[in-house]
Amino acid sequence: MSLLAKLSLRSFRHTVLALVWTAVSVPILMLCAYQLRNDYEQRLASNARELAYETERASFVLTQNLRQLMGDLDRIASDGSVIRSLSMPILTPISVKKIEEFLGHNPASNSVMLIDKELFPIEVLPTWALTDDLSIYESFMQAVVSSPSSISDPRPRLFIVTPQDNTEPQLVFIRPILSASDSLSQPFQVNGLLLVNVGITKLMRGLDYNETNKPELLRLLNQEQLLFEERTNTQDIEINTHQAPLIIGLDEQKRLALEVGRSPKGVMKQVLMGYRAQAAAALLFMILMLIVVKKLADKLAHPLELLSQVTNRMSKRNFQEAPGDAVDTHSVQYHEFSEAFQLLSDMETTIRQQFQQLHDANATLEDKVAERTEALKKNIALLDDQRESLQRLVQYSIEVQQIASLDELGPMTLALADSICNQQLGIYLLRSEFFSGYEQLDQLQEKSRAFLRAQHAQLNDYASLLRLAKNTPQLHFFPIGSSTPSYQGFLITERSEHSEHSSEALMVLSTMLVSAIKQHTLNTKLHRLAHIDSVTRLPNRHYFTSKFSEMLNRFNNNNPATHFGVFVIDVNGLKFINDHYGHQYGDEMLKIVANAIQQVVRANDTLARVGGDEFYIILENASADTCEKFAIRMRDVSAQLTMNINDQLLPISFSLGYASTDQDSLRNLLSLADERMYFEKKKHYKNLSGH
Secondary structure (H helix, E strand, O other), X not given: OOHHHHHHHHHHHHHHXXXXXXXXXXXXHHHHHHHHHHHHXXXXXXXXXXXXXXXXXXXXXXXXXXXXXHHHHHHHHOOHHHHHHOOOOOOOHHHHHHHHHHHHHOOOEEEEEEEEOOOOEEEEEOHHHXXXXXXXXXXXXXXXXXXXXXXXXXXOEEEEEOOOOOOOOEEEEEEEEEEEOOOOOOOEEEEXXXXXEEEHHHHHHOOOOOOOOOOOEEEEEEOOEEEEEEEOOOOOOOOEEEEEEOOOOXXXXXXXXXXXXXXXXXXXXXXXXXXXXXXXXHHHXXXXXXXXXXXXXXXXXXXXXXHHHHHHHHHHOOOOOOOOOOOOHHHHHHHHHHHHHHHHHXXXXXXXXXXXXXXXXXXXXXXXXXXXXXXXXXXXXXXXXXXHHHHHHHHHHHHOOOOOOHHHHHHHHHHHHHHHHOOOXXXXXXXXXXXXXXXXXXXXXXXXXXXXXXXXXXXXXXXXXXXXXXXXXXXXXXXXXXXXXXXXXXXXXXXXXXXXXXXXXHHHHHHHHHHHHHHXXXXXXXXXXXXXXXXXXXXXHXXXXXXXXXXXHHXXXXXXXXXXXXXXXXXXXXXXXXXXXXXHHHHHHHHHHHHHHHHHOOOOOEEEEOOXXXXXXXXXXXXXHHHHHHHHHHHHHHHOOEEEEOOEEEEOEEEXXXXXXXXXXXXXXXXXXXXXXXXXXXXXXXXXXXX
């Protein structure tokens, strides 16, 4: 064979090998590149959603920690021993213990300071905080003391302080401490402050991050002001971030926000690691295809090489020679071409089979992609449901703090639970001193409702409810409260297949419900303390002032039904009893007088103790004649009052004066009644002295 023929055959073999290899490998490589690109984009989108969920969860944890700190601070500021400590040179041991417990329950708090209204520190815990410079807090403390809203809304105020040495900013909570005042128009005054210094670094360390899941960037912002920043990677790389607000229920212009950032670095590596098995299979497949294509090229070129050899021999032979010396060119020629045609036919069949296998492999790959896409959609939907449930819970925690009555709590809670679980639920809330209770079980089956009615006695006790839940597998109880003292009722569902997320959300809802009931109970008690006298259990000056203003606004001189009278009563000799027998007998004397007056006043009249020995009465729908008859009855009662002190029966009495709207000036009604009372009181003491 000539050199030119050998080169032509080798070039043909290589050309066939390259063409077949290109036809097989290029579609596979394009498909792989397309799939990798889609998986990379989906991974980036998934990471962004996970970052948003992580940020919202961390924001929720910080919000709960700050609300717990504010609630604990409210309880300390409302404690009687702490209030009394403002008038002492040092804190009582009980007050110190309560503040130490506060520091133990709130590890982010650096120090607690009890400060009087003159902005002088009475006590500082821990003692090392005595070295702190109070001047950086002075303007904030002065603003809280002088603000009228500190009395109407004594919740903690949040301030952000930047020390002069440019160290880390501080979160400072200042809670006004209220005490009673002698003013008729303003029954309370700010008598001191509780100042808590919260370390931002400690607060952020409270997030449950460890070294493995710690984000590359963690920030706490107040609007545009950076309060805290922590980076775990100092390299100048791109970081994806997400912000979430901290809603702690304060009216101050503080807009705290948490920002979490994670680097997208390593996403492609994760995608490629997920395709290790597929890449190995594809590589093995391409190697096998290379071997097969080479074999096919050899088989295709070999008969052509034989044909070339035969043709060469035939071109050199003399066809006029004897038949015995001649080559059987006819049989050789058709035999080699037959093999070539058969080889081409086999090659076509093989290529068709390989393309069919590739098509089947593509179809299988598409099914896997569709399956994974569907699974990813379900995960995304689950994350969306979890985020929506979290947002509803946060909104619920804000709304329950704003409701006017606990009676609104049951329907609001049941509506939220229905939206979270999408199944039939019931709720049972216990009756208390300040709450009439709530029960809504209509969504349950009649069989379940009948069972609960039969077991009604066990529903009011935490331990009994746990035993009942253990022995009742067809019902799922969610106790509201984690112990007997904090038990407030339960949420209930009929046992069915529900997600772990729904159960966790209901448990969080139960915890929020306990906190809301406790908060409203505390507010009701504070409201009662603000309007009820602690000795006589009568309404106090604040309540009387509100009622008196209401009567003045309703008064119409042309309508007799709106006329009313005002009585001012002063107990005679209260100071003498306090000085000679002790304040316990003075309090007993006030109770006797209060009970005696209560027997005389009508149900629609208003009786209040407004000061040390003074009582005010509003007689509704009363003229001057009615007031005079009432005064005669009151004097008869005063003449018969006595009290027993050390087995000695002592007479007690009171002086009174009144004014009525049909005969006296509306503007001077109280002052006229007060002057007439003092006139009668002078007569009483003159009669006692015998002059």
